[in-house]
Amino acid sequence: MKASTLAVAQIGLLNVLPAAAEYVWPSKHDRMEDLLVLQGGYIREGFVDGISPCTRNPNAPGRQTAAEWIRTAFHDMATFDKATGIGGLDASLQFETDRAEDAGDAFNATFGFTNNYYSIRTSAADLVALSTVLAVGNCGGPKIPLRVGRVDATEGGALGVPEPQQDLDTHKKMFAKAGFSTEDMIAMVACGHTMGGVHGKTFPEITENNTETNVVHFDSSDSTFDPKVATEYLDGTTQNPLVVAHNDTLNSDKRIFAADNNVTMKALASDPKTFQSMCSDIFARMLDTVPSTVTLTEPLEPIPLKPYITSFALTNASHITLTGRIRLLTTSDKYDDERITLTYTPRFAPAANATLDTTILTTPANFQLGTSNGIFGELFKWHEFSVALPTSTSIKSFNVTVTRISTGAQTLYNNAGRGYPLDDTILYQDEQSCRVGNNATLVAAVRKSVVDVGTSVVASMARKYHKQGTIVPAFETEEWKGEVGKEVGEWVLVTIKGTQQPESYSTHFDLVAGESKVEYLGTNVLGQQQCKEL
Numbered sequence: 001m002k003a004s005t006l007a008v009a010q011i012g013l014l015n016v017l018p019a020a021a022e023y024v025w026p027s028k029h030d031r032m033e034d035l036l037v038l039q040g041g042y043i044r045e046g047f048v049d050g051i052s053p054c055t056r057n058p059n060a061p062g063r064q065t066a067a068e069w070i071r072t073a074f075h076d077m078a079t080f081d082k083a084t085g086i087g088g089l090d091a092s093l094q095f096e097t098d099r100a101e102d103a104g105d106a107f108n109a110t111f112g113f114t115n116n117y118y119s120i121r122t123s124a125a126d127l128v129a130l131s132t133v134l135a136v137g138n139c140g141g142p143k144i145p146l147r148v149g150r151v152d153a154t155e156g157g158a159l160g161v162p163e164p165q166q167d168l169d170t171h172k173k174m175f176a177k178a179g180f181s182t183e184d185m186i187a188m189v190a191c192g193h194t195m196g197g198v199h200g201k202t203f204p205e206i207t208e209n210n211t212e213t214n215v216v217h218f219d220s221s222d223s224t225f226d227p228k229v230a231t232e233y234l235d236g237t238t239q240n241p242l243v244v245a246h247n248d249t250l251n252s253d254k255r256i257f258a259a260d261n262n263v264t265m266k267a268l269a270s271d272p273k274t275f276q277s278m279c280s281d282i283f284a285r286m287l288d289t290v291p292s293t294v295t296l297t298e299p300l301e302p303i304p305l306k307p308y309i310t311s312f313a314l315t316n317a318s319h320i321t322l323t324g325r326i327r328l329l330t331t332s333d334k335y336d337d338e339r340i341t342l343t344y345t346p347r348f349a350p351a352a353n354a355t356l357d358t359t360i361l362t363t364p365a366n367f368q369l370g371t372s373n374g375i376f377g378e379l380f381k382w383h384e385f386s387v388a389l390p391t392s393t394s395i396k397s398f399n400v401t402v403t404r405i406s407t408g409a410q411t412l413y414n415n416a417g418r419g420y421p422l423d424d425t426i427l428y429q430d431e432q433s434c435r436v437g438n439n440a441t442l443v444a445a446v447r448k449s450v451v452d453v454g455t456s457v458v459a460s461m462a463r464k465y466h467k468q469g470t471i472v473p474a475f476e477t478e479e480w481k482g483e484v485g486k487e488v489g490e491w492v493l494v495t496i497k498g499t500q501q502p503e504s505y506s507t508h509f510d511l512v513a514g515e516s517k518v519e520y521l522g523t524n525v526l527g528q529q530q531c532k533e534l
Contacts, residue, residue, distance in 0.1 A: 022416040023303050030306070031121045031520070032148045035130055037302045041372035042365050042382050043327070047134060048375055050113045054139035054195070054223040062213040064223060065113075066135040067196025068106035073132040074192055075102055076125070077289050079160040082179035085292025087157045091124035094470040095156035101163055104202040111472050120462045120508055121520060124472050125150035129287045134375065139195060141225030142280035143376050145299035150290055152472075164206065164242060164252040168259055171252065178289065184282060186264040189256050191279035193218040194229040198241045206241050206250050216241040218253075225279070230269035233257055302378045304329045305400055305413040307420050312518075313429050314445040314534065315388060317489030320424060323386040326362060326400060327372070330381050336364065339403040340383040345419060346393035360387050360398065391489055397421045425450055425516035426457070429493070432534055435526035440500045443531070444482065444511045444518075445491040455514040457482035457494040461523075462507040475507070488534060500526075 027033075039048045051066040073089065075096075080088040097107045114127035126148045133144045162171050175185040200207035200214030207216045218240045219228040232238040233253075242253035257265050268275050288296060311323040326340050342360035350356040362383035364370045372380045389395055397419030402411045415421075425447050432443035442459050451457070459480040467474040482494035496511075500523065511518040 024416050024418060025303075025307060025420055026519075028121055029148050029297060029300065031119065032126060032130065032146075033300050033303060033306075035117055035122065035127075036133070036146055036300055037374040037376075037378050038372050038380070039134075039374050041380075042368040042370050043325075043372050045117070047117065047130065048138050050131075051135050051138055062199065062215040063105075063109075064196045064215075065109070066139050066223070069110050069128075069131040069135040070192055070195065072107050072110040073128050073287060074188070075107065075161050076128060077286050078162065078174070078178060079158045080178040080289050081158065082177065087178075088289040088291050088294075089125050089129060089150060089287055090153040090157070090291055090294075091128060091150075091472065092153035092155070092157040093128075094124060094472045095153070097470075099159070099161075101159065101161040104199060108471055111470075115472060118472065120475050120477075123150050123152045125152050125290075132283065132287060135195075136225055136279070136283065138375050139223060139225045141194075142276040144280050144283050144287065147288055147296035147299055149294065149296045151294050156469075162252070164203070164250045166252065168255040171256060172259070180285075182259050183264045184285070186256055186259055187268065187278050187282040188286060189253060190229050190265065190268055191275075191282055193240065193242070193253060194225050194227070194279075195222055197222055205247070206245050208246070218242075225276075227269050227272055227275040230257075230265050230275065234262065234265060234269050302329050302374070302380075303327075305402070307400070309422070311430055312422060312424075313427050313431070314391075314488060314491055316534070318391055319388040320391055320394060320427070321386065321388050322360075322395065322422070324384070325365070326383045326385070328381045328383070328402060330379055332379075332381075332404075334406070337405050338364075338381060338383075339405055341401050341403075342385065342398045343401065344389075344398040345396045347396040347424065348393050350393050356390075356393055360385055394424050395422050423516050426511055426513040426518055427491070428511055428518045428521055429534065430525065431529070431532045432493070433526060434529055434531040435500065435505075435523075438499050438501055440498055440523070440526055441531055442480070442496040442498075442509070442511070443534075444494045444496065444513070445488065445534075446494050446513050448487065448490055448492050450513050450516070451484060451492045451494070457484075457496070457511070457513045459496045459498070460510040460512060461498060461500075462504075462509060463500075464504045464507050466503070473503070493534065 035045050035047050038045045054066050076093040077089045093107055094111055096102050114124060114131060117127055118124055130146060133146045137143055160174055162174050172182055197215045197217035198206050200209040201212055204210035207214055219232050221228045233243060240253055243251055245251050268278055290296060306327045307324060309324040311321060313321055315321045340362045344358050344360060362385040365382040365384055370382045399419055400413040427445040429443040429445055434441055444457055446457050461478045461480055462475045463478050464473045464475055480496045480498040482496040485493040485495055506524045508520050508522055
């Protein structure tokens, strides 16, 4: 049966949106795509810094951050109930770290790191999924598809994370409740235990040593995502503490690995490519196990060309300044082989007999060769632009042309036929905005035609605050109302004032005037400048 374009297909445990024919800018998932692919170079998010190198956590002897990130995702997902659709990867674990089944420092350490990237567009649950994708990929493992759109739980979920002392039948039932077969259980545990080990501080009954730095590793290459957890188990050389513990009651891996007479373990051990493929599949299903009320996107892929607008503001009555960057996904190792130009569509036609040059030239970025890279082979080149446009015509949208200098070949990017849109109805005046102490001042330039009909202008400000029972903060949206000020050409300056406490200095806000918005603006630049007059 052919589904309509508005239908949602359900595949196993995962609700999946129909695949879009082409990426359309801007997207509410742009931030997550940045965090996935921009790991080094000119513009970098550096999420992977938390697990580089893969060997250890330099701030905590005996700890291995990459393994902890994977463990966090499993514990968060493990209590999913397929029958009711409740639970799954929803960051409920943030409320559950005092439970015996969630012992150890790994979970708060993981959330403590992901908090650096947590925002109104990047849920804690999506960041846990991202951390697993990067932990596996950065440490020699496969690329796991990353879908996004997870919604954070507001309280702890049900009990039910598997524990070492439980018998095999109990473990089978726990995994089956979450929608996983015996073979799935074996693969998930083996893939999850190819890095890291058991900490004596947390599980002295297993390691028989409770010192802070004591860790008994699952295999001999505990910082590399490879099949040794399976090969060493099968050839009898394993030191996996959940296989060879003196107290056989605690040998949960031994029971799980043999649950199908070692068929799955033999498949995992057969060759590295099979191991990686099987682990990629089971981890993708683990990360995509979400509450039935949540619909995830298709897997994020690097966007071929992506604009970044750093400033779109009124300069004076006669000009608007447009400043930004273009990020181009490329396989070329020649750093000067692309020329990128923008061609814009004016909002208003120029006066009769007037000549309007609608070409915007860009300049290749210089720092770090103007390139950024990801951990899965992505290479991006950056070009920058800044131009003053006449307010009499302004701008409605633009297209981007990439010319390969060495061959003359050209590629047109037009945002799936829509053009990359810009709306000058409301402009964020970044130079006129500032923060003094806790008092923030935001200034917007709003077209008089909008203000004259009584449309209110507000800032929708995300306020960050402490949440009871978890180290993950929460956001509450406050509406700050604007006050109309002086006119500048066809615009009116609207001043919006509010109070921000230090914990909210690095959040985001939207400026709204009727149907027009400027979205996801960062407050982190406030306080770094004085408010300037226009």
